[in-house]
Amino acid sequence: MTRLVAVVGPTATGKSDLGIALAAALHGEVINADAMQLYRGMDIGTAKLRPAERAGVPHHLLDVLDVTEAASVAAYQRAARAVVERLLAAGRTPVLVGGSGLYVQAVVDELDFPGTDPALRAGLEAELAHRGPAALHARLADVDPAAAEVVLPSNGRRIVRALEVIALTGRPFPARLSTGGTPRYDAVLLGVDRPTAELDERVARRVARMFAAGLVDETRDLLGRGLREGRTASRALGYQQVLDALDGGGDLEAAAAETVRATRRFVRRQRSWFRRDPRIRWLEAGHGDPIAEARRHVGS
Template sequence: MSDPAAPPLVAVVGPTATGKSDLGLHLAARLGGEVVNADAMQLYRGMDIGTAKLTVAQRHGIPHHLLDVLDITETASVAAYQRATRAVVERLRAAGRAPVLVGGSGLYVQAVLDELEFPGTDPALRAELEAELAARGPAALHARLAALDPDAAAAVLPSNGRRIVRALEIIALTGRPFRARLPARRTPRYDAVQIGVDRPSGPLDERIALRVDRMFAAGLVEETTRLVERGLREGRTASRALGYQQVLAHLDTDGDMAAAAAETTQATRRFVRRQRSWFRRDRRIHWLDAEEPDLPGRALSLVRGAAAVRS
């Protein structure tokens, strides 16, 4: 799928709150490209404040793709995202536009860049497992997963019923371990330039706390309340999004939004550790410190250097 004459495919990845969106915009502007979203929660319409989605004005006229494509009651699918995003990437490159994939959802990024195949679903089996989840709770299903596939159980939180159900479904359908669907050796589909953006933990923790404070000040609680009226609680993926999950919990109990904000900050910091663990395994990523003075220039040099080698 690599055409030396085609514009480069660039991926800007890394933990949350490191400045990926701004860098992606800069690269798209300098390369004559367009941004392609790789944040699973920014797929949802109406989830704007809590996902730090750029407003139309903040996009500075750069087209963005794969934003606002799902209703909050729909379940995000990596396989569906893979199909839709590859179609956008190939259309942009054919038109002479550089796709700039931006986001921190590691599996979504890998699903686009590498040769990954995703097993299908069996509605009857899925319904049976979901009924069991509702009746027995996630811990019981997680114990079964641990017996069938210890590696998968170690990678899936015992409270994450949706992922536990999917893992059990894949094992039943394929007869293979859940983790086997992610090959240890990554086979690239595209000759992409991957740029990782990170910050030291101390400054990043401060940025996360400030970002969460600003989200709550900007109306995250009110946004969540509006989304509840549109079915947020029924959205298996959307209702688990950081910030929204914590606000929902306190709306349903004590209404303590200061506690919701503190829990969001802590949950985001834990999420950052998981993101780092995922992305640091990929040695193809060129890591840059977001605090260095000429971050945009360094990133652009990497892209142009890779393009020169390819040509």
């Protein structure tokens, strides 16, 4: 029986290579679950595989947004599920690959996402710009203390979303989604990880390669496409640090060092998210044969 397979885990663990190998072995196709790889032109900084590196395996949901557009998990959910169900109906194995935990869970579990109200959102964003995130976070703490404990006081965009959802639904904001929820598919979830010290070193090497490969020039090109106006894309790791450097005198060495630090922090958050889900079967990349082990878990 054809099943959905999800390959998840922190950045720089080797998910992309494993996903391609599994898709090739299982007569499948890859579905991107990295929020930043949705963006056209954000190639170097997201470690997006070039077409020649995809081993002939079809990939879906890459390069579907302009950098001026805000990524939406609800829109992603609709698009990804459509691909999953089309592949399953055709007898092909969908292989969902990425480290954006909420995006993965939005596909594999029955999650509903509240809509948005443009006028309400605009008012909250104007207040955020005028008063700053701390004031809005204090309001969130008044109306939903549990959400305020999870949402960082500096994360203005998420604070605005929390207040918007509370106002629209009259219910608490689900800031920390439960894992192991009601499954939508009979999916196999595979986690890829490495020891912390090894992964820290891989992150440093990856960032060095990105800067050497032209991340700064790519960022300058994206500025011409509206990167600075993109609420989601402009905050992507690497691009945000290069933008800060270009705005502040051009210390690119410092930008690279800060990208390493920020990516390592992000890795810890990803690990924490995925380790909460007891359904994930963990593979340790770099030891043994993770492809063979993954195929055993899938049952092929």
